[in-house]
Amino acid sequence: MKIFSIEQIRLADKLTIERQNITSDELMERAGTAVFNWMNRQLTTKEVKIHIFCGIGNNGGDGLVIARKLLEQGYSIEVYVVNFSDNRSKDFLLNFDRIKELKLWPKLLTKDSELPNIGAQDVVLDAIFGIGLNRPADDWVAQIIDNINNSGAFVIAVDIPSGLYMEKALSEKDMVTKADYTLTFQLPKLVFLLPETGKYTKYWEALDIGQDPKFLYEEECNTFYLDKYNILTFYKSRDRFSHKGTYGHSLIIGGSYGKIGAALMSSEAALHAGSGLVTAFVPKCGYQTIQTAFPEAMVITDDDENYITDIKFGVNPTVIGIGPGLGKHKKTITALAKFLKGNDKPLVLDADALNILSENKELLEFINGKAILTPHPKELERLIGSWENDFEKLELIKQFSKDNNVVVVAKGSHTAVVYGDQLFFNSTGNPGMATGGTGDVLTGIITGLVAQNYSLLQAALLGVYIHGRAGDLAVIRSGVEALTATDVIDFTGDAFLDLYKKNKNDYQENANKTP
Numbered sequence: 001m002k003i004f005s006i007e008q009i010r011l012a013d014k015l016t017i018e019r020q021n022i023t024s025d026e027l028m029e030r031a032g033t034a035v036f037n038w039m040n041r042q043l044t045t046k047e048v049k050i051h052i053f054c055g056i057g058n059n060g061g062d063g064l065v066i067a068r069k070l071l072e073q074g075y076s077i078e079v080y081v082v083n084f085s086d087n088r089s090k091d092f093l094l095n096f097d098r099i100k101e102l103k104l105w106p107k108l109l110t111k112d113s114e115l116p117n118i119g120a121q122d123v124v125l126d127a128i129f130g131i132g133l134n135r136p137a138d139d140w141v142a143q144i145i146d147n148i149n150n151s152g153a154f155v156i157a158v159d160i161p162s163g164l165y166m167e168k169a170l171s172e173k174d175m176v177t178k179a180d181y182t183l184t185f186q187l188p189k190l191v192f193l194l195p196e197t198g199k200y201t202k203y204w205e206a207l208d209i210g211q212d213p214k215f216l217y218e219e220e221c222n223t224f225y226l227d228k229y230n231i232l233t234f235y236k237s238r239d240r241f242s243h244k245g246t247y248g249h250s251l252i253i254g255g256s257y258g259k260i261g262a263a264l265m266s267s268e269a270a271l272h273a274g275s276g277l278v279t280a281f282v283p284k285c286g287y288q289t290i291q292t293a294f295p296e297a298m299v300i301t302d303d304d305e306n307y308i309t310d311i312k313f314g315v316n317p318t319v320i321g322i323g324p325g326l327g328k329h330k331k332t333i334t335a336l337a338k339f340l341k342g343n344d345k346p347l348v349l350d351a352d353a354l355n356i357l358s359e360n361k362e363l364l365e366f367i368n369g370k371a372i373l374t375p376h377p378k379e380l381e382r383l384i385g386s387w388e389n390d391f392e393k394l395e396l397i398k399q400f401s402k403d404n405n406v407v408v409v410a411k412g413s414h415t416a417v418v419y420g421d422q423l424f425f426n427s428t429g430n431p432g433m434a435t436g437g438t439g440d441v442l443t444g445i446i447t448g449l450v451a452q453n454y455s456l457l458q459a460a461l462l463g464v465y466i467h468g469r470a471g472d473l474a475v476i477r478s479g480v481e482a483l484t485a486t487d488v489i490d491f492t493g494d495a496f497l498d499l500y501k502k503n504k505n506d507y508q509e510n511a512n513k514t515p
Contacts (some may be wrong), residue, residue: 028065032065053082058092061089064106111140116144119152167391195412217476248500249318250321252270252447254308270490271448308331323350
């Protein structure tokens, strides 16, 4: 699913109006109707008090359409117009007149008005500011937003929580509505997927308002919300005449004394992701553990008992995953540097392999064009430097990816996959996956996919999706607190099977483009 810039969203509206021969007011009616229909399906009673806060622009106009429809259906509503400017949009004024024709006069809120009394059992509809906001709200408007946030009411934001900017970070002066649910139009917004701004909406849903499908399909875009439809455009079914050699050979290099489990989980995950063969290269202390716990793997050991000190192997792998449990012993650092300088295989680099790279950046030239890096936030900071906000972080990742010609998988909620200027946010995963070992599992899954001749970008995209989906399926059984990394491995097969299951949200062809 594409994620548009503010200019692209405005162009989509403009072309929809032109190509469908409708007015801007009719498009606003569609948007308001879509939100009303959602609310009408969710609300169990018409007795609940609904407070509708409208600005004086098009977002406020949407709010007035919703208010009119709620009133027509007998809901108990109170409508407020937050009068922060004398410049009202024409469609706002049109809908302001329409609701007055129904004998409802919205309450005008100014800097001298008392704050509305909102009950904890009430519902608030936030339609104060839309996507065009570019400066902090006036202090008195910020007090209205703060009053909403402190009310305890269930808050629904129209398109975007008021106070958020579409394409820049927040400052200390900004006050933002904290929405329980955001009903956005057609496509998700980037700010829903970033930690610093995504926290202002617990849940969001993109409502179809009939924007021009040709534009949605053809418009070039570098930012995507990765869903099942995207994955199915490049997912490869197996040929019934294939054999284990068809699906590649994954070599996992990692482990050290006390951390053999990391290499074990990565190796198991590579096999569960479909790699034809898996070999684990570990210190001698890991031999018995892996041979016993994972009989499907082949095992090669370093001469050292406790650490990787000399990376030599007598196999010809398709891809090499390196880093889980590796440690940073002096001899390990030397061994990794020597290995990278002579390696010509695709790589998946994680954990201490990344930490060693961050401390020896001259080694980056040896992974150019042939590596996927999977850092967690602190590993990422060591690689690219610190950042002021999430927007700057994304630009730094893009620049690092371009400078080194690598795919970067920035792990976290809505894991971001970056390749050059292309940016993909994952739609799967849950907080239960914030536990030790899940990153090692991801490394193995991605390694196993590269072995099957997926491109580096495709392997990263499919890997994060399947990894997160396995976690989503596993958490149904375990709950978030008890979810473990090995649970994710166990449900990897279920995640692949889930690709074939269809539901109403699976295919949004007009809003997507093959990655």
